[in-house]
Amino acid sequence: MRKTEPQRGILHGQLWTAEEQQDTIYTQLSFNMEEDEFIGEKTFQHYCAEFIKHSQQIGDSWEWRPSKEAFELPSDDCEVIETAAASKVIKYEYHVLYSCSYQVPVLYFRASFLDGRPLTLKDIWEGVHECYKTRLLQGPWDTITQQEHPILGQPFFVLHPCKTNEFMAPVLKNSRKINKNVNYITSWLSIVGPVVGLNLPLSYAKATSQAE
Amino acid sequence: MTDDKDVLRDVWFGRIPTCFTLYQDEITEREAEPYYLLLPRVSYLTLVTDKVKKHFQKVMRQEDISEIWFEYEGTPLKWHYPIGLLFDLLASSSALPWNITVHFKSFPEKDLLHCPSKDAIEAHFMSCMKEADALKHKSQVINEMQKKDHKQLWMGLQNDRFDQFWAINRKLMEYPAEENGFRYIPFRIYQTTTERPFIQKLFRPVAADGQLHTLGDLLKEVCPSAVDPEDRVSLCRSGWSAVVRSWLTATSTSEFK
Numbered sequence: 001m002r003k004t005e006p007q008r009g010i011l012h013g014q015l016w017t018a019e020e021q022q023d024t025i026y027t028q029l030s031f032n033m034e035e036d037e038f039i040g041e042k043t044f045q046h047y048c049a050e051f052i053k054h055s056q057q058i059g060d061s062w063e064w065r066p067s068k069e070a071f072e073l074p075s076d077d078c079e080v081i082e083t084a085a086a087s088k089v090i091k092y093e094y095h096v097l098y099s100c101s102y103q104v105p106v107l108y109f110r111a112s113f114l115d116g117r118p119l120t121l122k123d124i125w126e127g128v129h130e131c132y133k134t135r136l137l138q139g140p141w142d143t144i145t146q147q148e149h150p151i152l153g154q155p156f157f158v159l160h161p162c163k164t165n166e167f168m169a170p171v172l173k174n175s176r177k178i179n180k181n182v183n184y185i186t187s188w189l190s191i192v193g194p195v196v197g198l199n200l201p202l203s204y205a206k207a208t209s210q211a212e
Numbered sequence: 213m214t215d216d217k218d219v220l221r222d223v224w225f226g227r228i229p230t231c232f233t234l235y236q237d238e239i240t241e242r243e244a245e246p247y248y249l250l251l252p253r254v255s256y257l258t259l260v261t262d263k264v265k266k267h268f269q270k271v272m273r274q275e276d277i278s279e280i281w282f283e284y285e286g287t288p289l290k291w292h293y294p295i296g297l298l299f300d301l302l303a304s305s306s307a308l309p310w311n312i313t314v315h316f317k318s319f320p321e322k323d324l325l326h327c328p329s330k331d332a333i334e335a336h337f338m339s340c341m342k343e344a345d346a347l348k349h350k351s352q353v354i355n356e357m358q359k360k361d362h363k364q365l366w367m368g369l370q371n372d373r374f375d376q377f378w379a380i381n382r383k384l385m386e387y388p389a390e391e392n393g394f395r396y397i398p399f400r401i402y403q404t405t406t407e408r409p410f411i412q413k414l415f416r417p418v419a420a421d422g423q424l425h426t427l428g429d430l431l432k433e434v435c436p437s438a439v440d441p442e443d444r445v446s447l448c449r450s451g452w453s454a455v456v457r458s459w460l461t462a463t464s465t466s467e468f469k
Contacts, residue, residue: 100413119433146325153409
């Protein structure tokens with residue numbers, strides 16, 4: 001079977017939040033993250049709001065969905081890039097959720113061919129670049145698995161969040177050292193996204209450092 | 213924990229008498245008899261139904277068999293939910309045995325996770341255990357365990373070995389003497405009446421004034437409709453305790469005082 005580079009339709013991203021968490025120990029918005037690399041839910045929401053602002057500026061298709069709204073994916077909402085072999089066009093859908101258990105964001109995604117046929121874990125895995133595969137294969141809990149979306153209740157693929165703080169810590173530590181503005185969501189997504197085909201335009205990072 | 217041993221054993225050894233019937237549209241070479249089994253509440257469908265699969269595959273041709281899945285009254289059953297949870301949520305008001313329909317075709321991709329192997333069940337189970345410990349101990353206890361301890365948890369569940377499981381699980385149920393409990397209580401509340409699959413939030417075992425929280429306090433805070441006397445409490449009551457318990461058991465938490 002010939003391996004093909006999946007073409008991509010429009011990314012339809014949603015940033016979800018669970019309901020307001022009053023009991024969290026992170027009661028203030030804190031950009032100066034003295035403590036470790038975890039973020040409270042309000043902080044998560046703040047960074048998402050900043051992220052969405054830039055997304056709207058550049059016409060990227062991220063949306064914010066408070067979970068209280070019933071969710072329906074409009075069927076005509078996605079443009080499709082026409083290619084010669086329509087069967088190879090794959091539509092990806094990315095959702096960013098906040099995990100209150102791990103106090104980090106989590107990336108959920110699913111993909112389907114144009115005819116609606118969902119991609120299997122095997123298909124997804126074949127689309128992952130070699131350089132990421134080794135790292136993912138090291139820990140069975142760090143890899144891509146199929147899970148139930150905690151808000152939609154449907155099968156999605158997930159990058160397990162339990163090691164998030166490990167790779168975010170140096171990023172945040174360094175930015176504190178050089179006194180640079182960092183949007184946690186932008187940094188985090190720029191690390192985990194490419195593993196599963198999501199590449200953030202550089203302008204997101206530029207927007208953050210310009211916002212003082 | 214020792215006074216709770218009886219309760220722990222009762223929860224672990226809970227069983228649901230179940231009757232498996234092959235879906236009528238499946239193609240068989242001869243009549244398929246229903247298959248009866250006592251299902252462990254704390255386990256998972258795809259972990260305990262090898263005999264069911266073998267029984268029905270005996271009367272089918274290889275080419276008519278693909279991934280097995282289960283359904284109750286038209287609802288595909290999520291294998292990654294504990295069996296007791298599925299029963300309490302969907303069938304607790306019906307007469308026993310629990311009647312489950314077995315399918316080998318037309319896997320419902322939009323509703324069910326695939327279960328390609330026992331490893332997938334193990335990965336899911338351990339992921340739940342890990343998340344529970346993230347809430348209880350910031351993952352410190354489970355991360356300090358050796359691989360063989362993790363394996364023992366899984367083997368205990370797989371082989372229905374209470375003592376084997378709890379030899380390791382008891383460590384996940386401890387907390388330092390100076391604390392009054394876990395950091396947060398791992399729980400999930402499932403209701404058939406809601407859009408989202410479950411309610412899960414951060415909840416501390418001790419209030420600001422030092423009082424220990426009760427299960428009632430938790431419900432009042434995260435699921436007030438369950439305790440509102442004006443509401444149709446029967447919706448939630450018919451199994452909320454077992455529903456909450458299923459998750460608690462599977463992910464090992466303390467009893468509520």
